[in-house]
Amino acid sequence: MAEGDGVTTRGIRIRLDGTATxxxxxxxxxxxxxxxxxxxxxxxxxxxxxxxxxTDETGAPMGIGMEIVVALVGAAGSVLFQDLLDQVKKAVQAWRDNRREVEDGEPPEGRVEPVNLDDR
Structure with missing residues (x-):
């Protein structure tokens, strides 16, 4: 296996606010x-x-206590990663728009941010 193959070090973390189920x-x-x-x-x-x-910084669970991590496998350039980050942000917004149409109540806010997966 070549260096970087199958290695995930960069990712995108998606957290929904406390109203999420x-x-x-x-x-x-x-x-x-x-x-x-x-x-x-x-x-x-x-x-x-x-x-x-x-968990928050003190280790106490927040909200439902879950997040979604999008992990890019293998080496990826910063341009590809930025494109992926932009796409994930658009996808989260599209999901919120869709949920607003099909369910009652305001959908949870989402925070999408890059994360270094080596720091888990």
Whole structure:
């Protein structure tokens, strides 16, 4: 295996605010898996989506205690990573717009930010 193959060091963390439910996390995860061009990257194994427990700085669980991490597999240039970050932000907004149309109440706010996965 070449250096960097299969290595995930850069990722994107998606956190929904305290009004989010487990159903919201699952629905957003599925939405991201089907969103173009993310779907192609997931299908080819270049992108992985994980749900994981989150904690605040003191270690206490926040809200439902889950976040979604989008991990780019292998070496990726900063331009590709920025494009992916922009696409994920658009996908989260599209999910919020869709949820607003199909469910009662305001959807949870989402925060999308780059994260170094080596610091987990």
């Amino acid at each position: 487990e159903s919201d996390i699952g629905a957003l995860h599925k939405w991201l898996e089907r969103e173009k061009p993310l779907e192609e990257l997931v299908r080819t194994g270049r992108l992985r989506l994980h749900e994981r427990s989150r």
